[in-house]
Amino acid sequence: MKLKGYRRPDGRIGIRNHVLVLPCSLCASETARFTASLVDGAVYIPNQGGCAMVKKDLEITLEVLSGLAANPNVYGTVIIGNNCEGVQASLLAEKIREKTNKPLETVVIREAGGTIKAVELASRYAAQMSREAGMLEKEAFDISELILGTECGGSDPTSGLAANPVLGKVSDKLVELGATVILSETSELVGTEEVLAPRCKDEATKEKLLRIIRENEAHFERAGESLRFGNPSPGNKEGGLTTLEEKSLGCIHKAGESTIMDVYGYGEMIHSKGLVVMDTPGQDIASIAAMVAGGAQLVIFTTGRGTPTGNGIVPVIKITGNAETAQLMADNIDFDASSAITEGRDMEELAEGLFELAVQTVNGQKTKAESLGFNDMSLARECNFC
Amino acid sequence: MYGCVKLHEKDTVATAILPITSGEEVHYRxxxxxxxxxxxxxxxxxxxxxxxxxxxxxxxxxxxxxxxxALQDIPKGAHVHTHNLYSTMPKEASTQEE
Incomplete structure (x- = not known):
């Protein structure tokens, strides 16, 4: 199947054409915001990290920030550094260059002579990129070049009954067509070992998967919590969930039933085709950020209670199986799958509808969150990686 | 009016989408x-x-x-929950105890 997108010099294909103004740290974030506000087509990332971090967190932050710049929906990037932060502008530029050869400029606030001079310089770079980006023409690409991130949040009993099974069918179809689908949120995978391990393509992949689950549990244990005991919770049981397998299946179902080809670290660039797992926290925004950094051009998000979530770089399609949510949050929900429950409508039919919406979104139709200009961003840290 | 949802061809249980009363004919698709x-x-x-x-x-x-x-024989049309369904997942004792 042919879709239309923007071919990047590194060979990847984007479905949006943003100029990214990327602050190295929280100290550079406001300067980045001023800069992006001056330039049409520019987005900035509110960065709340980038400094005062342990080594592991510095690595995670560099991985994600460089991944955001490398995301194919980005035409080019203007890095903004303060001067003294842990994520040094030169270090970030180097990391971005390891991932992509797209347009890249760097402005350091101290070197430029303060915020106003830095904004002048950075906005000129960004405006130049915006003009160049406007010259690009879309070209046809095969759907196998698409990377879909899947996410769920604000789940309720309808999530497992409609939204996740419908998205699961779309995920399976994409994998069949040669594309890549990401299953995220490691904390949701605790308890799925028996289900997911046999679905891994080989022993090495299985070991990687079991390792990220063990490490995630260890994070919780260090904080004095357990994901496994007492799960499903009394509230889950009252809601009709009996076993941990059942609860987990309701969630992982959204990524379909394909073979797991590989397991990636938080924000690591994805090179595989087929279904892959990424080690992300259960917090939706930080999970989406990592999949975007991994190269996902599109995210589909299932929700029961409803969520406004959007991302500045990648369209996030939101789907619910809860008829009330679809109505109450019509400004935020893109696809209503509740007829699977209320009318016994065929999941296949609904999946076709969602697939069609995904194709339209790839080809340029804005999601609800995009039309509202949403730009949610959160980066996970090792010390609160749960 | 549909009363439950079956999710997969192989499924031996369905999920009620309305409160169901004993003796009721439950419709699904x-x-x-x-x-x-x-x-x-x-x-x-x-x-x-x-x-x-x-x-x-x-x-x-x-x-x-x-x-x-199944922890016991469960007839067609019966409620399936912690009283008659258990998990053998390692480290997960919560459902089996009940």
């Missing part, structure tokens, strides 16, 4: 077919009911996959 199951117990909304007669020790299937084992 799967693979384009109109189907019914007669409830033999009450089933709260979003809880499971058996679509087939299950023997003690049988695998119980939802989403086309195993969600646990």
């Amino acid at each position: 799967f693979g384009g077919q109109e189907l019914t199951v007669k409830a033999c117990t009450d089933v709260p909304v979003y809880h499971k009911l058996a679509l087939v007669d299950l023997k003690k020790g049988d695998v119980v299937t939802k989403y086309g996959q195993k969600i646990g084992y």
Whole structure:
């Protein structure tokens, strides 16, 4: 199947054409915001990290920030550094260059002579990129070049009954067509070992998967919590969930039933085709950020209670199986799958509808969150990686 | 009015989408077919009911996959929950104790 997108010099294909103004740290974030506000087509990332971090967190932050710049929906990037932060502008530029050869400029606030001079310089770079980006023409690409991130949040009993099974069918179809689908949120995978391990393509992949689950549990244990005991919770049981397998299946179902080809670290660039797992926290925004950094051009998000979530770089399609949510949050929900429950409508039919919406979104139709200009961003840290 | 949802061809349980009363004919739709199951117990909304007669020790299937084992014989149309379905997941004792 042919879709239309923007071919990047590194060979990847984007479905949006943003100029990214990327602050190295929280100290550079406001300067980045001023800069992006001056330039049409520019987005900035509110960065709340980038400094005062342990080594592991510095690595995670560099991985994600460089991944955001490398995301194919980005035409080019203007890095903004303060001067003294842990994520040094030169270090970030180097990391971005390891991932992509797209347009890249760097402005350091101290070197430029303060915020106003830095904004002048950075906005000129960004405006130049915006003009160049406007010259690009879309070209046809095969759907196998698409990377879909899947996410769920604000789940309720309808999530497992409609939204996740419908998205699961779309995920399976994409994998069949040669594309890549990401299953995220490691904390949701605790308890799925028996289900997911046999679905891994080989022993090495299985070991990687079991390792990220063990490490995630260890994070919780260090904080004095357990994901496994007492799960499903009394509230889950009252809601009709009996076993941990059942609860987990309701969630992982959204990524379909394909073979797991590989397991990636938080924000690591994805090179595989087929279904892959990424080690992300259960917090939706930080999970989406990592999949975007991994190269996902599109995210589909299932929700029961409803969520406004959007991302500045990648369209996030939101789907619910809860008829009330679809109505109450019509400004935020893109696809209503509740007829699977209320009318016994065929999941296949609904999946076709969602697939069609995904194709339209790839080809340029804005999601609800995009039309509202949403730009949610959160980066996970090792010390609160749960 | 549909009363439950079956999610996968292989499933031996369905999920109630309305509160179900014992003796009720519960309608559902799967693979384009109109189907019914007669409830033999009450089933709260979003809880499971058996679509087939299950023997003690049988695998119980939802989403086309195993969600646990029948702790006792479970007749078609009965509520399936912690009293008659258990998990053998390692380290997960919570459901089996109840």
